[in-house]
Amino acid sequence: MYKVLMIEDDALIGDMVSMYLKEEGFRVIREENGKDGIAALADFQPDLLLLDWMLPDLDGLTICRQVRETSSVPIMIISMKNKVVERVNALGAGADDFLCKPFSMHELIARANALIRRSQMHVVSKQDAKLQAGTGSAHMGMESSTAVLEEGGDLSEKITLDSHTRSMRVHGVMIETTYSEFEIMKCFLNHPGRVYSREDLLQTVRGFDSFVTDRAIDVHIANLRKKIEDNPKEPKWIRTVWGVGYKFVRM
Template sequence: MYKVLIIEDDAMIGDMVTMYLSEEGFHVIRKANGAEGITSVSQFDPDVILLDLMLPDMDGLALCRQVRETSKIPIMIVSMKNKVVERVNALGAGADDYMCKPFSMHEMSARVHALIRRSNLYLKSSANTRQVSEKAGGSTTAVLEAVLDIDKKITLNPNTRSMRVHGVLVETTYSEFEIMKCFVNHPGRVYSREDLLQTVRGFDSLVTDRAIDVHIANLRKKIEDSPKEPKWIRTVWGVGYKFVY
């Protein structure tokens, strides 16, 4: 049984979502403020978090960033705020999805299933990588690596789903890691936004290609010396993006 943690101070909405997801077969708990929500992340160990942005004791984006510092649990923001900038800020804080209130319970359930399905694919991929490494003798760690020049490199480790830039560990979201994996494996190839969406979400994605632009902007901040004048992740106008080194 998959577990869902709802961090929502509106009792009516919280109870409705709890009831609906419980009937769908999820184990659901709800916390009414950020402090209790943070505690429950480690105690309850949910498979997905539904997070309201407007909490009585703290900002939802701050809570999202705090969770993302130590966990890769999928996070879906559920908020009354419906401006594009709010969605962009949420993705920048490490959220994986965003729904505006009021919303369809059926769509919300579908998105929760999609987030968990995607998360399970990571775990399966990581497990397969470990098995390959073990069969090879376990003497080396499977690492995807792109050498950018003599002194600089980006290293992706699929075992830990981690990225190092110039040898320094850099935190990434699931989507950011998957995009970088595509780039590193196929330098010079041009990826359309739709290509990258299918890579990070799958064909049943409910998000728009605007999310890809946000992830690219975040990656540029993490790997480029000058994000506004990127040397590695280049925009191919009218098409998409490519990785150059």
């Protein structure tokens, strides 16, 4: 039984969504403010967080950022806000999906299942990688099955991606990435020097982000630069090709 934590102060919407989710077999608890919701996250360990944007104490984006400091739980923001810039801001804060009020319960259930399914696949991938690593260490001379892409010279200058655990290391330090950031970085490392248009990168992440736009790609690039560049305002790795898109440059 999947667990859903809802942070929603509107009792009518909260009760209605809880009822439908429970009818679909989910276990649901609801908190009415951000402080209680964040506290419940650690105890309840949900498979999905449904988060209202407007709450009496904290706004949804602030909660999103706080949750992302300690948890990779899928987050769906539910809000009356429906402008593209607001959706992009939600993505930049760490949300995985965005649903505008009013919404269809059938769509909510479908999106909830999709987010949880994607998250579970990620967990299975990590478990498989650990199992394969253990098997490899038991057989002397057997090459590791972990696929790693590398850039740079010595270890301190490498950017590496592990496709099994979907992890990235920069200068030897583990860096957290979203699913879309990892996919974009994989494209860059596979084809250094190639110029990717925003549409190329949209096709790369489409199916993982349910509300990707050209602006969302710019947000992903900005976030990646913050994670890998010494000075994100003067990037040396991910360069802008004006009027076209972006490219990754070997150093």
